[in-house]
Amino acid sequence: EVQLLESGGGLVQPGGSLRLSCAASGFTFSSYAMTWVRQAPGKGLEWVSSISASDDSTYYADSVKGRFTISRDNSKSTLYLQMNSLRAGDTAIYYCVKIVGNSWIFDYWGQGTLVTVSS
Amino acid sequence: DIQMTQSPSSVSASVGDRVTITCRASQGISKWLAWYQQKPGKAPNLLIYGASTLQGGVPLRFTGSGSGTDFTLTINSLQPEDFATYFCQQAHLFPLTFGGGTKVEIK
Numbered sequence: 001e002v003q004l005l006e007s008g009g010g011l012v013q014p015g016g017s018l019r020l021s022c023a024a025s026g027f028t029f030s031s032y033a034m035t036w037v038r039q040a041p042g043k044g045l046e047w048v049s050s051i052s053a054s055d056d057s058t059y060y061a062d063s064v065k066g067r068f069t070i071s072r073d074n075s076k077s078t079l080y081l082q083m084n085s086l087r088a089g090d091t092a093i094y095y096c097v098k099i100v101g102n103s104w105i106f107d108y109w110g111q112g113t114l115v116t117v118s119s
Numbered sequence: 120d121i122q123m124t125q126s127p128s129s130v131s132a133s134v135g136d137r138v139t140i141t142c143r144a145s146q147g148i149s150k151w152l153a154w155y156q157q158k159p160g161k162a163p164n165l166l167i168y169g170a171s172t173l174q175g176g177v178p179l180r181f182t183g184s185g186s187g188t189d190f191t192l193t194i195n196s197l198q199p200e201d202f203a204t205y206f207c208q209q210a211h212l213f214p215l216t217f218g219g220g221t222k223v224e225i226k
Binding site: 035044045046047050059061062095100103104105106107109110111112 | 168
């Protein structure tokens with residue numbers, strides 16, 4: 001059974017940093033690209049960042065480019081999102097998502113971790 | 120960026136009704152489109168990918184169609200568990216983008 005377990009969310013002041021982690025199990029993690037998607041309270045879904053299976057390609061939404069860094073450790077089956085210079089607009093539930101095959105479609109989602117940026 | 124426009128933003132329907140949700144892409148995306156269902160407090164769930172391929176375990180009353188710029192999600196014979204919010208997503212180009220969502224409510 002595929003499981004994605006996010007951690008690392010919490011309350012942080014504007015300008016602060018957080019590192020999200022996503023522990024994956026139930027599939028060959030190193031074979032799949034992974035993604036972070038976020039959802040602000042009461043709002044729609046927003047793609048944040050994606051990383052290829054081999055870690056050689058990364059992609060970012062303009063809203064987070066230069067502030068967030070996606071990475072992965074295939075030996076630990078873990079996905080990360082380093083978030084710096086956080087803003088109030090980054091407040092959201094952050095979902096770790098597995099990709100279907102070679103497409104950028106999301107077949108398994110974690111339960112999400114809430115990031116709140118507030119003073 | 121490819122804009123995904125969903126309509127309607129909300130719909131009221133009764134159990135047994137047929138509901139149709141549309142999604143329009145601002146440029147052609149072939150069949151690189153997925154539909155997700157999200158219930159309150161839960162993560163989204165993949166329903167359809169490749170515009171018309173049903174994800175495993177999804178009931179047959181869900182159907183998807185379309186290609187290029189215009190896509191449709193149809194729920195035939197709406198069931199109580201189908202009351203939720205539905206999102207489309209294009210997987211053709213980065214940045215990946217979602218539609219604004221359609222909330223299916225009980226009439």
